Amino acid sequence: MATDIEIAQHADIWPIEKIAAQVGLTADEIEPYGRDKAKIKLNPNIVRGKTLGKLILVTAISPTPAGEGKSTVTVGLADALSLAGKKTMIALREPSLGPVMGMKGGATGGGQSQVVPMADINLHFTGDFHALTSAHNTLAALIDNSIYQGNPHQLDPRRVLWKRVLDVNDRALRHVTIGLGGATSGVPREDGFDITVASELMAILTLSHDLEDMKRRIEAIVVGYTYEREPVFVKDLGVAGALTTLLKDAIKPNLVQTLAHTPTLIHGGPFANIAQGTNSIQATKTALQLADYVVTEAGFGSDLGGEKFLDFKVPLLGKTPDTIVIVATVRALKMHGGKAKSDLAAADVEALKVGLLNLGQHLKAMQRYQVPVLVAINRFVTDTPEEIQAIEAYAEAQGAKAYVANVWEAGGAGAPELAQAVIESTDMPKNFTPLYAKDDSAVEKLNLIVQSIYGGDGVELSDKAQKQLQQFSKFGWDKLPIIVAKTQYSLSDDAKKLGAPEHFKIHVREFVPKTGAGFLVALTGSILTMPGLPKHPAAYDIDINRDGTITGLF
Structure with a gap:
């Protein structure tokens, strides 16, 4: 066959x-x-x-x-x-x-x-994903350069939200320390990598109607917080034009x-x-x-x-x-x-x-x-x-x-x-009815998703998630649409619960604001934004001969 x-x-x-x-x-x-x-x-x-x-x-x-x-x-x-x-x-x-x-x-x-x-x-x-990876990491470099060059926006290195990305599964890069090597190598801080498809720029690419819409959305990305815990946006850095240029194709x-x-x-x-x-x-x-x-x-x-x-x-x-x-x-x-x-x-x-x-x-x-x-x-x-x-x-x-x-x-x-x-x-009659209203709170939206879509009882927020929503309300982000980050294998947030589990709650450990894309990500369970490789990766089975014929690619 x-x-x-x-x-x-x-x-x-x-x-x-x-x-x-x-x-x-x-x-x-x-x-x-x-x-x-x-x-x-x-x-x-x-x-x-x-x-x-x-x-x-x-x-x-x-x-x-x-x-x-x-x-x-x-x-x-x-x-x-x-x-x-x-x-x-x-x-x-x-x-x-x-x-x-x-x-x-x-x-x-x-x-x-x-x-x-x-x-x-x-x-x-x-080359779309390569362009996205380059644009995302260009922004990461510009953020760290701004901190190194006098930090004019008073961005707190401990509260930088913008990670780096690669289009690979690499668990070793989930948590890293950067800026080591002396005074000329930047400001040391903790950082991490996501997979490229988790980048907010990927979300923005798929949501933008044209280049102007893309630039506007990129400007609205929050990259981190100041020492006074005020948000810092890409528009503050003044680099949205450069990033949009990298994504023009x-x-x-x-x-x-x-x-x-x-x-x-x-x-x-x-x-x-x-x-x-x-x-x-x-x-x-x-x-x-x-x-x-x-x-x-x-x-x-x-x-x-x-x-x-x-x-x-x-x-x-x-x-x-x-x-x-x-x-x-x-x-x-x-x-x-x-x-x-x-x-x-x-x-x-x-x-x-x-x-x-x-x-x-x-x-x-x-x-x-x-x-x-x-x-x-x-x-x-x-x-x-x-x-x-x-x-x-x-x-x-x-x-x-x-x-x-x-x-x-x-x-x-x-x-x-x-x-x-x-x-x-x-051709049949339809009366499309969204799940939640635009002005519903984040918790109301989540409860509706869990109860109506997953078949569960509701949502539970960690202390961190609750504090984040209080903070987000000050910035007007608390009623953004919700994107749930959850295991795909179960209707619950426990990958082992197959079938149609009952009487469960979804546990949100934290929220990630994606203000350029226009939504809040609710991280649940142990979901990871940088996957790892299995014991036998598909790469082991992929080969190419002298004529350029590929084998093992499914």
């Missing part, structure tokens, strides 16, 4: 100008990066004067090591819509090198439902294609377990202006990426989803039902029925937004008819229809019923 990369390496990839022409983009509106990739220029003329297309949000149950295949279903569904004669585009996030070389893998789908060029996208792509959406030549925009890559977990406003809006149906996804399960897409991105996008699709697999549901990963090939309807409670909570969470919700069963060869029927019956009992998607094996041809159901559901 061919691997994902072997399938991608034998793909018939069309010239990117041909893909652009499918959605009405002219040669003057794209900037090719070789033969098979391009940036789309920031051009207001791209709006064709039509109403925005239909938006389909793909999310999932709580992920497990068994795999859910959310990106695979996203790609397969879009290809199925194209086969049904619908003008379709995809909007996805860019993969981070950290997970690619670590454990999670890439983000280009799999089997016959992939985005290509797969290797390029999963590695350096068009990264803000442009990237155009590629699926194996079936469905135009795909891949842009921005914030993780959903530590950030907002959605692709850029630029990419989604551009796709909606060019296509009649746009399939997008939000990171991890609906409790993380889904909720953040609906409560944070939608107001900025100005467009609500017309349909939500929740991806589930027999394998993952059996794991949620207590089955060991090594035993998943064996049929076990009873374990499946226990695990279905996880799907039930995700259905309940998404249905409360009053948008049509469907279930996509990403089929594996070991699934039995009885197991498939159990999922279909359970979904129907919860007020949703489930459809088998055999897209890994068959591409878009493996999901005609799902595609037709999506088409029909996008």
Whole structure:
């Protein structure tokens, strides 16, 4: 059986100008990066004067090591819509090198439902992440230089919030000491590294409507506090123009294609377990202006990426989803039902029925937004008819229809019923209802998220978190939208509690203000913003021969 990369390496990839022409983009509106990739220029003329297309949000149950295949279903569904004669585009996030070389893998789908060029996208792509890393660390250097050069803003070195970043999983860099080596090497202080996708600049890139909006947001970043505990912003340093300049190309959406030549925009890559977990406003809006149906996804399960897409991105996008699709697999549901990963090939309807409670909570969470919700069963060869029927019956009992998607094996041809159901559901009545009001307090917002989305009892704040909210109220930050940083493996903040845990509370240990992005990050449990590598990183299996052929990249 061919691997994902072997399938991608034998793909018939069309010239990117041909893909652009499918959605009405002219040669003057794209900037090719070789033969098979391009940036789309920031051009207001791209709006064709039509109403925005239909938006389909793909999310999932709580992920497990068994795999859910959310990106695979996203790609397969879009290809199925194209086969049904619908003008379709995809909007996805860019993969981070950290997970690619670590454990999670890439983000280009799999089997016959992939985005290509797969290797390029999963590695350096068009350099967006490198630009972000450079801009972020330029700001870090400018902060330390300001302190060294007389500290005109009276920035307290003990209260600098702006860490450094790298697009790698490197636990050794979580806590470091800088400025050692004598008087000419800077002011010694404690510092640390986050992964690039956790950078506030990544959030800003994905939220900015244009370069001016980006510059305004960068100016509003709080980098730390003075000795008097007053915030210091990038605008105080006077470097927002330089940082925006470094991101002048990264803000442009990237155009590629699926194996079936469905135009795909891949842009921005914030993780959903530590950030907002959605692709850029630029990419989604551009796709909606060019296509009649746009399939997008939000990171991890609906409790993380889904909720953040609906409560944070939608107001900025100005467009609500017309349909939500929740991806589930027999394998993952059996794991949620207590089955060991090594035993998943064996049929076990009873374990499946226990695990279905996880799907039930995700259905309940998404249905409360009053948008049509469907279930996509990403089929594996070991699934039995009885197991498939159990999922279909359970979904129907919860007020949703489930459809088998055999897209890994068959591409878009493996999901005609799902595609037709999506088409029909996008025309159904909807009354999109956000989870919380803009003026709700941080605690009110968190309680609503925990109770309505996670199925828990509420939130508990540490003493530090409570003091932070008191401080934030002085600066007008206490009612910003909330981005919860939480384990993706459980609806709770304990990764070991699979299925649908009950009577739990989410424990917020501290808040991180992201004033440029316009939200507060609530750090829960033991969530980390710089991941580590597993015992056997994926990098061990990746190789390249003298001809440049890559192996082991999934």
